[in-house]
Amino acid sequence: DIQMTQSPSFLSASVGERVTLSCKASQNINKYLDWYQQKLGEAPTLLIYNTKNLHTGIPSTFSGSGSGTDYTLTISSLQPEDVATYFCLQRNVWPYMFGSGTKLELK
């Protein structure tokens, strides 16, 4: 199985700050990498698919990049409503594997 490693596990940042979350795969996943946001007590929601494509309704403050084994989710200006846990998902091969998540909080 492909292992997905997210870093950091926990991140504290200020409103307006630029935030970068990392996701590393144990092998090349050919940009089949998605990002999900999960707010406390809620179901996950899709943010970005295929590395860089914003899902419908997702603000442009979110962006994704990467290739091969290394991928990044960037929030250009952190807002209070962005407080959540963020998970990456590889779907290049079965079984699909999620990362362990990055919990993002306000400083």
Add this chain to the structure above:
Amino acid sequence: EVQLVESGGGLVQPGRSMKLSCAASGFTFSNHYMAWVRQAPTKGLEWVASISTGGGNTFYRDSVKGRFTASRDNAKSTLYLQMDSLRSEDTATYYCARHDWYFDFWGPGTMVTVSS
């Protein structure tokens, strides 16, 4: 508006069975793969199973293969997950998700607790 609503969760003893349902609305159910994803308490997300549009192809993670069966009734726009030989490690919130390559819509989830 796409809506997915899971049901059927609860408390079940180890070794017993349980069947989850997911009622879909707001889209043409028969045109989309569907999936089950679970989340153990305070843990991360884990893909469990996916099923093709007609139900003829199913995919499972190894830890549930042979114990869980995903199925669907396109006439009722409903997805199912039959869970047999349940173990304590199956305790989780189970989400159904529309699987359009990525998981673009999710239900609120139903909690399954496996305990004696």
